[in-house]
Structure formats: structure tokens, C-alpha cells
Amino acid sequence: MTLRPVASNGRPADDALGLEIHFADGRCHTLLIADKAGVQRTCQGLATQAQLHFSDGRGVSFEYP
Amino acid sequence: MLPWLACCMSLLAPVQAGPRLTDAQFFAALDLTSPGLERVAEATQRQDWTAARAAFGRYFRQRKTPRWHIAPQQPAKNAKPLSSKSKAESLLRHEWTWNKQQFHLGTDIDWASNPMSEGESKTNEWNASLNRHFHLRELAKAYVATGQEKYAAEVVAQMLDWIEDCPVLEGKSGNSPYHYAWETLNTAVRAGETWPDAIYMLLPSQSLTDDALCTIAKSLVEHARHLDRWPTRSGNWLTMESAACFVVGTLLCEHREAAAWRAHGMERLHRQMATDVYPDGLEIELAIGYNNWVLRNFSSILELARLNGRESEVPADYLAQLERMYAYHVYASMPNRLVPGLNDSSDSSPVKILQEGYRYFPQRKEFLWLASDGQQGRPPQETSYAFPYSGHYVMRSGWDADARWLLLDAGPYGSGHQHEDKLQCLLSAYGKPLLIEAGTYMYDQSRWRRYVLSTRGHNTIRVDGEEQNRRKQRESFVLPLPFQPLDNTWVTRKEFDFAVGRYDSGYGPKREIQVVHTRAVVFVKPDYWVLVDTLQPADGREHAYESLFHLNAGTADVLPGSSAVMTRSPKEANLVLWPAAAQTIKAEIVQGLTEEPVQGWAQRPWRPVPTAVYQWKAQGVSRVATVLYPCPAARTRRCVR
Numbered sequence: 001m002t003l004r005p006v007a008s009n010g011r012p013a014d015d016a017l018g019l020e021i022h023f024a025d026g027r028c029h030t031l032l033i034a035d036k037a038g039v040q041r042t043c044q045g046l047a048t049q050a051q052l053h054f055s056d057g058r059g060v061s062f063e064y065p
Numbered sequence: 066m067l068p069w070l071a072c073c074m075s076l077l078a079p080v081q082a083g084p085r086l087t088d089a090q091f092f093a094a095l096d097l098t099s100p101g102l103e104r105v106a107e108a109t110q111r112q113d114w115t116a117a118r119a120a121f122g123r124y125f126r127q128r129k130t131p132r133w134h135i136a137p138q139q140p141a142k143n144a145k146p147l148s149s150k151s152k153a154e155s156l157l158r159h160e161w162t163w164n165k166q167q168f169h170l171g172t173d174i175d176w177a178s179n180p181m182s183e184g185e186s187k188t189n190e191w192n193a194s195l196n197r198h199f200h201l202r203e204l205a206k207a208y209v210a211t212g213q214e215k216y217a218a219e220v221v222a223q224m225l226d227w228i229e230d231c232p233v234l235e236g237k238s239g240n241s242p243y244h245y246a247w248e249t250l251n252t253a254v255r256a257g258e259t260w261p262d263a264i265y266m267l268l269p270s271q272s273l274t275d276d277a278l279c280t281i282a283k284s285l286v287e288h289a290r291h292l293d294r295w296p297t298r299s300g301n302w303l304t305m306e307s308a309a310c311f312v313v314g315t316l317l318c319e320h321r322e323a324a325a326w327r328a329h330g331m332e333r334l335h336r337q338m339a340t341d342v343y344p345d346g347l348e349i350e351l352a353i354g355y356n357n358w359v360l361r362n363f364s365s366i367l368e369l370a371r372l373n374g375r376e377s378e379v380p381a382d383y384l385a386q387l388e389r390m391y392a393y394h395v396y397a398s399m400p401n402r403l404v405p406g407l408n409d410s411s412d413s414s415p416v417k418i419l420q421e422g423y424r425y426f427p428q429r430k431e432f433l434w435l436a437s438d439g440q441q442g443r444p445p446q447e448t449s450y451a452f453p454y455s456g457h458y459v460m461r462s463g464w465d466a467d468a469r470w471l472l473l474d475a476g477p478y479g480s481g482h483q484h485e486d487k488l489q490c491l492l493s494a495y496g497k498p499l500l501i502e503a504g505t506y507m508y509d510q511s512r513w514r515r516y517v518l519s520t521r522g523h524n525t526i527r528v529d530g531e532e533q534n535r536r537k538q539r540e541s542f543v544l545p546l547p548f549q550p551l552d553n554t555w556v557t558r559k560e561f562d563f564a565v566g567r568y569d570s571g572y573g574p575k576r577e578i579q580v581v582h583t584r585a586v587v588f589v590k591p592d593y594w595v596l597v598d599t600l601q602p603a604d605g606r607e608h609a610y611e612s613l614f615h616l617n618a619g620t621a622d623v624l625p626g627s628s629a630v631m632t633r634s635p636k637e638a639n640l641v642l643w644p645a646a647a648q649t650i651k652a653e654i655v656q657g658l659t660e661e662p663v664q665g666w667a668q669r670p671w672r673p674v675p676t677a678v679y680q681w682k683a684q685g686v687s688r689v690a691t692v693l694y695p696c697p698a699a700r701t702r703r704c705v706r
Contacts, residue, residue: 001645001692017597017688019645033585033597033690052556052563052587062560 006032006043018043030055037065083232084283088114091283092121095319101128102319122275125282126268131315131373133261134365137268140212153207156200157219163191164507170195174223176230177245185511192245197254198227198263205266217270220263221277228280233287238295249295250302256288257309257362261316282317289313289326296333299341300481301348301355301362307333308362315373331378334366338386340546343454346393349543351455351479352408357418360390364421384425391422395431396450397459399493400468402438407457407474409482409505411669439464449557449588451564452476453550458564460557462591469494469695471594473586475553475566478535478542485533486523487568488584490596494695495638500524501617504668512661513671520613521664526598527611528580531573538570554585562588579603593694600687607684612691614642614677615667621654621675628652630677639696646689648681 004018016034023029032043037051046053050063089112097106101124108117147154155162159170168180168191179192201220208216231246239247246252264281267273292310297303310330314323341349341359348356364387370379394404394415403412419436426432433442444464451458456476462469470493474486492500503522506513516522520532527533535541544551554565565585572578583599602608618632618639628650629643644650656665657673665676681689 001643001690003645003647003690014686017690019595019690021595021643021692029589031587031589031595031690033587033595035583035599052561054561054587054589062558064556064558064561064563 004030004044006034006041008039008041013039013041015039016041016043020044028057030057081232083228083230084280084287085232085235086283086287088117088279091279091286092117094286094321096321099319118279119275121282122278125278126273126275131318133265133316134368134372135262135265137265138209139269140209142212144211146213147207147211151207152200152203153216156204157215161195161200163194174226176227179245181509186507186509188507188509189243189245190508193248193251196227196245196248196251198223198259199254201259201263202266205263208270209266214270214272217267218272220267221270221272221274224260224263224281224284225277228284233284233291238291240295240297247291249292249297249306252288252291253302253305253309255309256285256292257305257312260285260288261312264316285313285317286320286322289317289322293322293326293329296329299337300350301358303333303341304337304359304362307331307337308366311366312369315369315375318373327375327378331366331370331380334363335380335383335386338363338383342386342390343452343544344389344548345452345454346389346391347452347455347457348390349477349480350408350482351476352410352482353404353406353413354410355482356390356393356410357413360387360418363387363390364425388422388426388429391419391426391432392429393452393455394419394422395435395445396447397452397457397472398435399491399498400461400464400466400470400496401493401498402435405472405491406504407486407502408479408484409508411504447557449562451555451557453553453555454544454548456551456553456566458553458555458562458566458586460562460564460586460588460594467495467697469588469591469593471500471586471588471693473564473566473584475564475584476551477544478538480543483536483542484518484523485520485535486525487533487535487570488566488582489523489525490584490586490594490693491524492594492640492693492695494640495697497634497638498617499632499638499640499695500693501615501667501674503615503666506668506671512663513666515661516663516666517668519662521662522615522666524614525568525584525612526582526600527613528572528578528582528600529609530611531578533568533570533572534574534576535570537576541570560590562586562590578608580608593692596691596693598689598691600683602685605684607682608687609680609682610687610689612644612679612689614679615665616640616675616677617667618675620656621677623652623654628679630654632675637698639698641692641694641696642677643692643694644679644689645691646681646687648683648687648689650689651680653678653680 002020006013006016006018019031021029032053034051052064054061092109104120161168161170181188181191204216204220234247292306307330310326314326348359398404404415406412419432423432430442431445434444449460458473460471472491474489503517506517520527556563568582581601585597587595616632618634621632631641632639654675656675658664667674
């Protein structure tokens with residue numbers, strides 16, 4: 001499991017956490033979780049304003065809100 | 066008064082014996098115009114108390130109403146004698162069992178005694194249990210089962226001995242300081258449960274003489290007056306006290322105060338439904354065992370009213386108020402069909418409760434479903450469920466026995482039976498609870514008791530070696546009225562659940578460490594969870610954090626070259642914990658520490674359990690993500706890399 005840097009307005013975002021989870025069967029899930037929504041954040045090529053963003057590598061799996 | 070004079074006077078004063086109520090006072094307070102009491106009335110008129118007692122005893126024995134939950138029945142004849150090792154035979158020898166230990170009570174029972182009065186084991190519970198008279202039920206049941214008079218004689222002898230030795234308190238409740246006999250909960254349990262059970266089982270017995278019945282009735286009047294005078298403010302005590310008032314008011318309906326006892330009891334119970342039960346169905350103590358005791362008192366009083374044609378005394382919405390309490394059991398239940406026991410409670414079977422709930426609410430097929438272990442009815446349509454007042458957030462993959470299930474506790478501290486456990490998670494998957502908590506322990510002075518109360522015994526975070534401390538923050542106990550939902554985040558969707566809770570009451574004995582802990586939980590359905598813990602100190606200092614996970618396994622280890630922890634239960638489901646943070650995290654497994662501060666223990670049975678302790682230090686805001694990945698027994702080797 002690896003932490004991924006999250007940025008907002010070109011600066012490190014200290015109100016969010018990016019995570020990459022690798023599984024033994026080769027799957028890789030990425031998760032971005034922030035204190036609140038409505039702020040543009042980027043992480044590993046992802047750009048979102050969601051508080052919660054999850055991808056299983058095949059596109060966006062779910063976002064909130 | 067001079068101490069020596071007070072001493073001499075107390076030696077000269079007559080020894081007080083119960084009941085304090087005289088025959089004249091007792092009979093004067095009865096409505097002697099009631100049908101069947103004619104002979105009592107005549108004797109009372111003559112002030113012939115011997116005759117009045119005899120007439121009252123005969124009347125009480127022969128009356129058909131009021132009815133109790135246990136109908137009087139003739140005891141068995143020619144039944145096989147009980148073994149000398151049976152509970153009833155032990156009780157005849159005054160061998161009394163408490164907390165799985167046997168104690169000899171002596172020939173003449175000292176109701177004030179308490180061998181648990183020193184050291185770590187110091188507790189009032191031994192004495193409270195003795196004075197609640199649960200053991201009289203065992204003896205009465207033995208009388209009914211065997212027809213042997215010796216059991217009935219022992220019940221009556223103990224009740225009369227207790228009444229004589231323990232005159233009712235005057236001018237004080239007995240709660241603070243504790244009084245062994247008249248503490249209101251002890252009083253209520255006797256008057257509302259154990260005595261009526263014993264009396265109705267013993268009605269056919271010759272040992273329950275007219276005189277004895279009269280003395281017991283007088284004491285019951287004193288019980289009802291004591292409880293009516295000294296109601297506790299809230300919680301399971303008040304419910305039991307109120308129920309007992311209604312019980313005595315029902316069973317001694319000939320007493321002129323009976324209607325008032327019933328009315329006060331019913332009014333208090335009904336009020337408690339609004340003030341002591343959150344709209345999401347859990348009682349304010351937030352401990353399922355106490356919740357169930359409260360619910361049982363609510364429902365048993367409804368039953369008693371119905372049994373005696375007193376439905377008109379029950380408020381119209383009384384039953385409807387109970388529906389949400391039954392529903393809690395379904396929606397919080399774990400895949401093993403038990404309801405998690407938080408605070409001072411063990412996990413609890415919902416079967417009997419939901420059988421009753423389904424009887425009252427036959428449209429609730431999910432009550433039947435859980436009560437029948439899935440054999441009848443149907444499970445709820447919802448899987449995950451939030452209790453927005455109790456602060457319990459339940460995330461589940463389904464209603465099958467192998468379902469993945471997690472509960473986040475982000476609620477108030479609770480009332481009376483609180484643990485410093487905010488933001489802890491419990492987890493069950495593939496047929497096994499995997500993440501558990503210390504549970505509960507005897508209410509004594511031991512290090513084990515301190516452990517189960519503390520943050521150490523729960524799956525949440527400690528700061529600088531200190532515990533959460535809501536005990537010093539009274540406003541955190543119970544939500545204010547009118548109840549409003551907690552300010553937590555809760556989202557449930559087909560693909561995920563998401564909950565966020567926050568602890569901001571400080572750490573340490575004086576709440577001097579001001580760090581806010583926010584825990585976000587994401588359920589990536591249907592397989593695993595991610596916890597994100599954010600620690601935000603109010604100061605610029607470096608703080609030491611300790612995140613705990615109590616694991617239900619024989620062993621667990623830290624995977625080489627990582628901070629990941631995995632339980633090792635052969636042929637059973639296992640759990641992998643995988644943390645990630647900007648800081649270095651030290652992982653350690655602690656199990657069965659016996660020196661204070663104890664760590665790595667859990668109950669049912671009380672045993673050492675491996676506990677993952679993650680430690681890190683940080684200045685400013687610190688975030689740690691932890692993946693909780695349960696693995697089914699067959700796939701344990703393959704599920705982590």
C-alpha cells in the first residue's frame with residue numbers, strides 16, 4: 001500500500017490523503033479522501049472536487065458527493 | 066450530642082425490626098369495601114389483628130385476580146428429588162453462587178455482609194445481588210418442580226428474615242451512600258421481579274402462612290412507598306423502579322395508594338420512552354444489556370396491564386414507542402446474529418426480544434427473520450444502516466452469515482455504563498468476529514475493570530499515552546432534548562459506505578491534551594474497509610499516537626518488512642491490517658499483559674488476545690490510513706501481497 005501525494009492549486013494539499021492499494025491478484029485500487037468537497041485536487045493524474053474518490057483502475061468507480 | 070452519649074443512647078434504644086408498618090396501619094390503608102375483604106373488615110373493626118391477618122392471608126390466597134406473569138399452580142407430586150449438587154439444594158445449605166464462585170452465607174444470613182470489600186475485588190455487586198433475591202426464584206422453582214415443602218419453607222424463612230433484619234430506611238433513598246437493603250435498584254428488583262415470582266409460585270404452599278403473607282404484603286407496601294418517594298433521575302434504575310411501582314400497585318390493588326403507585330410508575334415509564342430512548346431505538350446508556358433490561362421492563366408492564374384489564378392505564382402510544390427499540394436489534398446485528406455489546410455490555414442474542422417484537426409488530430417481517438435465525442420472514446432491504454442519535458454506523462455487505470460487517474461507534478459517551486471508546490470499530494467477516502473490544506468486567510476496583518473502561522481496551526487512538534476523557538465532560542454523556550441527529554457524515558450507496566466521526570473532548574486526566582481525532586471509514590463493497598485517522602493538535606508540539614486493534618485470534622504477527630499485521634487462525638477467517646502514513650509507523654503485537662496498564666485481553670471468555678499497536682509521532686496535522694482486509698479461511702494465503 002502506498003501513499004500518493006495530493007495537490008491543490010499546485011501546492012501539497014494537507015487536507016487530503018491519496019492511497020494506492022495493491023492486491024496479490026494484481027488489482028490496484030486508488031482512493032482519495034479529503035476533509036471536505038468542493039476544492040479542486042489532483043493525485044496521480046486524477047483531478048476531482050469530491051471528498052471521496054475511488055477507482056479500481058477501470059475509471060471512476062464511485063465518488064462522493 | 067456528645068459521642069459517648071449518642072453511643073449509650075443507641076445501646077439503650079430498641080432494636081428496629083421490620084416491617085415498620087403496624088397491622089393497624091396496614092389494614093387501615095386497605096380499601097376494605099373491596100369484595101372478598103369482608104372478614105378482614107370485620108376483624109379490623111374489632112382491632113383483632115390476629116383475625117385480620119388470617120382473613121387477609123386467606124383472601125390473598127383465594128383471590129383469582131390480580132394475575133401475575135406466573136400463574137399459581139399446584140406443585141408436582143412424587144417428582145424425583147433434586148440432586149444434592151443442584152442449585153436449590155446448595156441454597157438450602159446456604160451455599161450461594163455469585164460470579165461463578167460459591168460462598169457460604171452462614172446459618173443466619175447477614176444481609177449487610179460483603180466479602181468483596183477489600184482490594185481489587187472490592188464491589189457492592191456481591192451484596193446487591195444477595196439483596197435482590199434472585200436465588201429465591203431458584204428455590205421457588207424447585208418447590209414447584211418437586212412439591213417438596215422444604216424449598217418453599219426456605220423461601221419464606223429468608224423473606225421473613227430479610228424483612229425483620231432490614232427495616233425500611235426513613236428519609237433517605239439508600240443510593241448514596243449505598244444501603245444494602247434499600248438501595249432503590251435492589252428494592253425495585255425485589256418488588257418488581259423476584260418477590261412476585263416467589264409469592265405466586267408459593268401460593269399453594271403451607272409454608273406461606275397467613276401471617277407470612279401479611280408480613281410480606283406489609284413489606285411490599287414499604288417497597289412501593291420507598292420507590293415512589295425516591296425515583297432515580299433516568300436510565301435502567303428508573304425503569305426498574307417505575308415498573309416495580311406498577312407491579313406492587315397491581316398486585317396489591319386493594320391498597321388505597323395502589324392506583325397512585327401504578328399511575329406514577331406508568332407516567333415515569335412513558336416519559337422515559339421519550340427522554341431515555343433515542344429516536345433510532347437505543348436507550349441512552351448505549352449498552353445493549355441495559356437497553357434490553359429497560360425494554361423488558363417497558364414490555365412486561367404492558368403485559369401486566371393487559372393481563373389485568375388495565376389497558377386504560379396505558380398511554381395510547383406506549384406500544385408504538387417500543388417498535389424502534391426492537392428494530393435496533395435487527396439493523397445493528399452482526400452476521401453471527403448477535404447484537405454487539407458496547408459500553409458495559411456483552412454481545413446479546415436478539416432472539417427472545419425479537420420474538421416478542423414480532424408478536425407486537427407482525428408487519429415487521431425482519432423481526433421474525435432474525436428471531437428465527439433466517440428460517441422465516443425476510444431480511445431487511447437495507448444492508449448498511451446508520452443510527453444517527455446513538456452514533457452507531459453499521460456497514461454490511463449482506464445478511465448472510467459470511468457477510469462483511471463493521472460498526473463505527475461515533476456516538477455520545479452514554480449514561481452510567483460508559484467506556485472511553487469513541488470512534489472505535491468492530492468488524493466481523495466470513496462467519497467470525499475479527500476485530501473485537503475488551504468487553505466488560507465486574508464493577509470492581511481491579512486493573513481489569515479500569516482496562517475495559519479505558520481507551521486502551523478499544524479500537525481507537527490514544528495520545529501521549531493518555532486516554533480519551535469524556536467522564537469529565539458531562540455534556541458529552543447524553544444528547545440534549547429535543548434530540549437532534551449527530552453532526553456526523555453518513556453516506557450509503559450500492560458501491561460504498563462512508564462515515565466520518567470526530568472526538569474532540571481531549572486526552573488525559575484533566576483533558577489537558579487537546580488533539581482532535583477524526584476517523585473516516587470507507588467500505589469498499591463488498592470486501593474491505595479503509596480507515597483514515599486525522600489527528601489535529603491544538604498546539605505545535607510533537608505528540609505520540611497509538612492506534613489499537615484488538616484481534617479475535619490465537620496469534621497475529623507483523624508481516625516482515627512492513628507494518629502490516631495479520632491474524633493467524635488456521636481454517637478460519639483472518640484479518641489483515643495495513644497502515645500507511647507520511648511518518649514512520651512502528652507496529653507491535655501485545656497480548657495478555659497482566660501488569661498495569663494491562664493490554665491485550667477480551668471477554669467471553671476472558672482471555673488474552675493479540676492486539677496490534679501502531680505507534681507514531683507527529684507535529685501538526687497527522688493522517689494515517691489503515692486498510693482492514695478480511696480474508697476467508699480458504700483464501701488467507703492469497704489475499705495479501
